[in-house]
Amino acid sequence: MFRLLGIALREAGMGNGEWGMGNSEDKSLSCHAFKLGMGSEQDARTTRISQFLTLWFKPKFLKYLGLAISVTLMTLLLNLTISPTVATVPELETTAQTSPVIESLTANTSQLVQQGKNDYQTGHYAAAITIWKQALDTFTTQGDTLNQAMVLSNLALAYRQLGQWHEANQAIETSLNLLSTPNPNTSQNHLKILAQALNTQGHLQLAQGQAELALATWEQATKTYQQVGDETGVTRSLINQTQAMRALGLYLRARNLLDQIRQTLTAQPDSLTKIAGLRSLGDLLRITGDLNQSRQILEQSLAIAKTLPSPPDSTAILFSLGNTARSQHQIEDAIQFYQQAAATTLSPTLKFQAQANQLSLFVETQQFQTARQLWTQLQPQLAQLPVSRQTLYAQINVARSLMQMGNVETRHDASGNAPEIAQLLATITQQARTLNDRQVESYALGYLGQLYEQTQQLANAQTLTEQALTLAQSLNAPELAYRWQWQLGRLLKTQGNAQSAIAAYDQAVNTLQALRTDLVAINDTVQFSFRESVEPVYREFAGLLLQPLPGEEEVSQAHLKQAREVIESLQLAELDNFFQEACLTSQPQQIDQIDPTAAVFYPIILPDRLEVILSLPGQPLRHYATQASSVQVEQIIHQMRQSFRPTSLKKERLTLAQNLYDWLIRPAETELAQSNITTLVFVLDASLRNLPMAALYDGQQYLVETYSLAVAPSLHLLSPQPLIPERLQVLTAGVSQSISGFSPLPGVEWELSQITNKVPALQLLNQDFTSVNLTDNLQTQPFSVVHLATHGQFSSDPEETFILAWDKKIQAKDFETILRSTQADPDYPIELLVLSACQTATGDQRAALGLAGIATRSGARSTLATLWSVQDNSTAQLMVEFYQELNQGTLNKATALRHAQLSLLQQGYNHPYYWAPFILVGNWL
Secondary structure, three states, X not given: OHHHHHHHHHHOXXXXXXXXXXXXXXXXXXXXXXXOOOOXXXXXXXXXXXXHHHHHOOHHHHOOOHHHHHHHHHHHOOOOOOOOOOOOOOOOOOOOOOOOOOOOOOHHHHHHHHHHHHHHXXXXXXXXXXXXXXXXXXXXXXXXXXXXXHHHHHHHHHHHHOOOHHHHHHHHHHHHHHOOOOOXXXXXXXXXXXXXXXXXXXXXXXXXXXXXXXXXXXXXXHHHHHHOOOHHHHHHHHHHHHHHHHHOOOHHHHHHHHHHHHHHHHHOOOOHHHHHHHHHHHHHHHHOOOHHHHHHHHHHHHHHHHHOOOHHHHHHHHHHHHHHHHHOOOHHHHHHHHHHHHHHOOOHHHHHHHHHHHHHHHHHOOOHHHHHHHHHHHHHXXXXXXXXXXXXXXXXXXXXXXXXXXXXXXXXXXXXXXXXHHHHXXXXXXXXXXXXXXXXXXXXXXXXXXXXXXXXXXXXXXXXXHXXXXXXXXXXXXXXXXXXXXXXXXXXXXXXXXHHHHHHHHHHHHHHHHHHHHOOOOOOHHHHOHHHHHHHHHHHHHHHHXXXXXXXXXXXXXXXXXXXXXXXXXXXXXXXXXXXXXXXXXXXXXXXXXXXXXXXXXXXXXXXXXXXXXXXXXXXXXXXXXXXXXXXXXXXXXXXXXXXXXXXXXXXXXXXXXXXXXXXXHHHHHHHHHOOOOEEEEOOOHHHHHOOHHHOEOOOOEXXXXXXXXXXXXXXXXXXXXXXXHHOOEEEEEOOOOOOOOOOOOHHHHHHHHHHHHXXXXXXXXXXXXXXXXXXXXXXXXXXXXEEEEEEEEOOOHHHOEEEOOOOEEEHHHHHHHHHXXXXXXXXXXXXXXXXXXXXXXXXXXXXXXXXXXXXXXXXXXXXXXXXXXXXXXXXXXXXXXXXXXXXXXXXXXXXXXXXXXXXXXXXXXXXXXXXXXXXXXXXX
8 A cells, every 4th residue: 555655646746755753643534744844845846735635635546545644734733813704804904903003113123024024914923923023122232112012912913823822912012011101201192002002902912801801991092092093093992892892791891882883983074093993893883783884884985095096995895894794794785795806906915805705606506607717717816915914814714615616516525626625725725835934734634624525535634623623623613623523523523433423522522611601702713603513513513412322322411411512502592693693691491490290391493303302300301313314304394384464274284283293292291291281381493493493283272272381492491480460561562563664463452452451561652662661660769560563574584573663663782781681679570571573583483583583582580472463363362361361460471371371362362373472482380
C-alpha cells in the first residue's frame, strides 16, 4: 500500500517532498507528513499540491488517498475566521466598533502607524502588529506616553483579531495605565485616545463574557467622547452599549437606546459620518433581529450616500442590504443587492464577497446551473485577489457552497466537487498562513474534515476534526468548538463508537448552552443558521441517546433522563432563536411536584423514526418509537391539519387522528390508567405544535373526552402556581369592526359583555382598545387575566407574529414589552393571557413557535390561544363557559378548558374545527 502511495505522490510531482514514518502505533493516521517550504518554491509547490489533489480524487487512487494528504493539508490549512452561517460574509469592523487611530507624529513614526493601520484594515493583523511594535519602541525611547498608549490600543485590537487574548488584555491595560495621568499640554488628544482605548477595552471585555464590565467601560467611553465633542465616537460607544445590554438581558433599555441613536442620527445633517452611523445601526438591527427596521435604516443611509454622493459608501450599503434581505428570506432582493454591489464597486474584494454570497444563495435555492456559471466567473478572480481576511472569508464561503452543491447534486457524495474544493482550500491556506491568523486554522481543518466526512474517509476526517477542535478550545472560541464537537460526534457514531459519540455530542450541547447568553458578543452565526447548524445537534444527540448501547437491550434511565434534558434544551434554544435573544431563564421542574395526576409526553421527530419519552409521577421514564421517517410523519401531520377544514370528510379525518393517537398515546394507555392520570401535558416537537392534541382519536372518542390537556414549550419554563379565584380580575379588550383590511368579528362584543357578566372585568372595545390604553390600564391596576379578542397571527417569524389593536398591529416583541414592563404589581403577575380569534400563519410549518414565543415572553403563567380562527358564536360560547368554570374555583385551567370544549361538543358542534383549536400553553394548574 505504501509503495502505491509513493507512486501516487511521484505521479503528482511531489516525489521530492520529505515524508517519514512515525512509530507503528501512528501509522494508520498521521504518520505521513510533508514538510513544505514557504520560500521561492511556494507557487510551484502549490501547483504540485493542486495536481496531487486532483489525482487524489481519481477513482483508482481513492482507496490510497487519506494518509499522506490529510496531514499535508493539515499543515497547510491555517488561519481562517469564517462565519459558519450560510455564506454571509462577516465584516472586519463597523463604525460602531473600535478602529485604529492616528495622532500627529514625526514623519517616520506617522508612516509606521499609518502602514500598520493599512495592514489592519486589509486583514493583515500579524503584519500590523509587527509594524506597530516598531512604532511603540520608538515612542518608548522618546518617552512619548500618549502615543505609546495610542499604539498599544491599536495593538490590542490586532491581538484580539488573532485570538491572542492575553496579549490583547495586557496591551489595553498598559495603554490605560499610561493614560491614567492626563497631560495638560495635550488634553484634547489625551481624552480622544482615552476614549478610543476604553472602546477597545469594552470590546475585549464583551468578547470574553464580561458584559457588565463592558457596559460600564462603554458608558465611560461615551462620556469621554462627549467631553471632546466627538459625535461619531459617541454614536459608536452608544451602539456598543446596546450590545452589552442585550448580553445582560436588558432588552428594553437596549431597544430604547437604539431608538435614541436613530433619532440622533436622523437629526444630523447629511455627511459621511451620518452615512457610516446609519449603516452601522442598520447592520446591528439585522444582527439583533429587527429586520424591517434594519432595511429602513440602510435604505435611508443609501439615499444619503447617493445624494452626497459617495459611491464607495453606496456599494458597501448595498452589500449590507443584501445581507438584511437574505435574513428576511427575500432571496430575489438579496441577489439584486449583491449584483448591484458587485457591479458598482471598484474594490476587487467587495466584488468577490458579493458574488460569493450570490453563489451561496443560488446553491441554497438549488439553482445549480446558475451557480456553476457564476463559479466559472469567480475562478479567474482568485489569483487577483489581495490577501486579506475578508478575501479568505469569501473564498471559504465559495468552498462551502461548492461542498453543499456537490453534496446535494450527488446525493450526499461530495467526491465530484472534491478536487476543486481541496485545491481552493489549499491555496487559501497558504495565503492565510502568511496572515498568522490562528482562528482560521480551526475553520480550515474543520471544513476539510467535513469534506473527508462527505467522501467517507472517516479516520482522516476524525483526525482533522480533533485538531480543529483543539485549536478552537485553545482560542476560547465556543462558536467554533461546538461545530467540531458535533462533527466529531457524527464521525464517531458512523464508526460505531456510540459511547464516545455521546460524549462528543454532550460537549457540543453544553457548549451551545454556554453560548446562550453570549450570542450578541459573537456575530450572528448561531442565530441565522439555527435550522442548519444548531437544531440538528440536539435532535441527533437525542436520537443517539434513545438507542441501546452495543450489548445492551434497553436504553438506560440515565440516557432517558439525558435525552429528556436535550429535548427541553432544544425547546429553549428554538425560543431563543425565535426572538434572537437568550431571554429565558429556566429551572428543571419535577412532574411529581407540579401535579401528581399529570403525565408528560415528549415526542421528537427523528429522520428514521418518531420517538416518545413518557414521564409519569413517581415512575421511571419510558420511551417507545414508531418506525416512520420524518417525511412520513410530516406528511401525516400536514394531512391532519388539512382535515380540520369544516368541509372535510369524517372518515378521512378520524383515520388520520387515530393514526397519530396510535403513535403518541396508544403504547401508554395501560400505564396512564394504572397511574390515575387526569391531565396530559405535551412538550411538542417541530410541526406537531401546529396540531391540537385534543382531536386525537382512539377509535371511540377524542382524547379531550378522556383527559384534560395542556402544552408546555418546556417544563423548565413553568411557574407551577394555581389561579386564586379571589384574585380573578380580568382586563378584556377586543376589535369587532373591520379595520386595516381585517374582517369584522361581530361575536366579540357579545363575548366580552358575557365575560364581564361572569367575572370582575374592565372592557376596552374597538376605538378604546389601543396600544396606549392597554399600556395605561395595565400600569394602573393588577389584572390576573388579560383577555384579547381580536385578529392576530402566530408565525415562525417574530415580525409576522402580532396582535391587532385598533391603532396598529402590536408585534411580538412590543407586546412582550407592554405586558412585562407595565404590570402594576410585580407580586401579582398575569396568571392567564387569552388570545381569542388569533391563528397560526397559513402554510408555516413552524407557526406555533410564535404562539410559544408570546406565551413564554409575555410574563403570563399560562396562555389560552387558538391554532386557527374559528366561528364567532362558538368561540364566544366556549370562552363564556371557560370563565364560568374558572370562576367557581374548583377546577384548574386545563380542566376548565376541557369542560368548555365538551360543552360545545354536547351543543352539537361535533366537528373538531369548532372546539379543537383552543390550546392551553404553560401552567395548567
